[in-house]
Amino acid sequence: MFSLCTSLARRAATVSVAFGFIATAAMAAGGADKNAAPKADIATLLKIQNDVQKLLPRVRPALVAIETGGGTASGVIISADGLLLTAAHVPNGPGKDMKVILEDGTVTTAKSLGLDKTTDAALARLKDRGKPWPFVTLSREVAMAQPGEWCFALGHPGGYDKSRGPVLRVGKIIKQTANSLHSDCVLMGGDSGGPLFNFNGEVIGIHSQIWEGRDQNVHVSMAPFLRSWEAMQKSQVIKTWGTGAGGYLGVATVMNDSLDLEVADVIDASPALKAGIRAGDVILSVNGDAMTDQQQFSATVRARAAGDTLKIRLRTHGKERDLSVKLAQKPLEEGQ
Template structure:
């Protein structure tokens, strides 16, 4: 897979039509069209659909190793299993990293050793921010309504109508499924990530790149920052595996596995003997109950068990009962 990076903008590359209230001629319209065409193909290569359960959102790859920026409300939690779909339909396993629940910034990682097309997120002005102003022309990408291979990601052209410290507004038309997608200026620089779809389709909010830069290390480490409103930290004791056990010598024998819950999806079967949870021995049902009180919905656990004399282990994310 080929690699694409978008160059940083400069004063010389600033689109002159940005400084006009409206395009005044055919040449002005052609300038906007030429700028869009110059950067659209590369931007689309790095724009991905994010699948989580029955829902979907959008993200943009910002490193050849598969680091993806998106919205916090798209991933909704840390260390969660999800899937990423490339523009050509190729699908990869991914895991959510950290999120800022107050500013709607999220990060995830594609679980592959391949090299991916990506956008240069470090393209900034001298003061550390994208060199954008109110009135600048921008284009938005997103997998509107979910992934559609024949259609591909959808492009919308618009202008910035407000620029603030933690939010920028544009009149690009966004709908469900676009959340987490990238907003670019006309020099191909990544400006922001789609956050909230407004009451009016043409008034939408985005998280500016400086928010991601401010919390970058915490996001990479998988930290849950803040306490809403875009994501809520799960409460301990809400995690559920979906199985029943009884005490036996050497561990806990599985007596029931509920279909469509994590234990069943991970391959746990009736008769398996659970021996440890997150590398700590399981000695009784009370031991398991006490451990589960500490886990929240979305937490990942590693379960070790024996079957037919062989020791096996599986990892999975807990769900809410």
């Protein structure tokens, strides 16, 4: 599977070849659903190719490769003074130094600022170099990124490769939630933190969760970044604790490198702590429903009131266990 993905990534880099580009767009036009609308006609695909080829030279210089903790990821510069968007699981905390590689092979460093662990959004700043950085703008019209809209993803799957260059994938948005976008752009390891663009050349998402299914790739939308902009610039870590209609659980979660829903933190004296939930536990299900992402888990908990009991299945050090947690009243001041 890895060799196949690597081969596809290298092929995707040759976007200037008309046939390969149109074939990629045609796959997206068909959608992941067998009942999707008919594929776009050739004139539409040629226009998409032309639009992307015009945008690519403008946006590509702002894409960066990131190396941190022995892994590879991506990011995108969104200001002349070096602010950088990436996924929160890339630095996994504020104040972390990250190796950054620009398109031309220039190597520099960035320091992670704040992040939102509940949505996987993170902000970093590049080292000052005495001249403006190449950058792109982000879209503030979050509601405009609707299913059916064409988009394209950039990234460095497998890490920086100067001979190959950045890899571009064209697709469509297929789902929008409060904090995320789902697209059928094909993503691979190393794409995490890279940008998803609209056809105005604006960043509309940051690659977060990568799945084998074409319809399951998840990107953080711009909503969490815009909502927490000042806090992240101050290197604050935003944690939204699971609460119901007056109920309170007291955990923060992240999607780990294995794409499991992992407990990142547990509040002191919270129902979660009293029940035996600890940081590092993987949440498998709640009341019998499998938990596959943070948004689903938060929504499941929010739907419960104080006094309700949740039956949670966890995996701890490779062993599964079940426990019951009775939600409490939400504290007057919630940890951030």
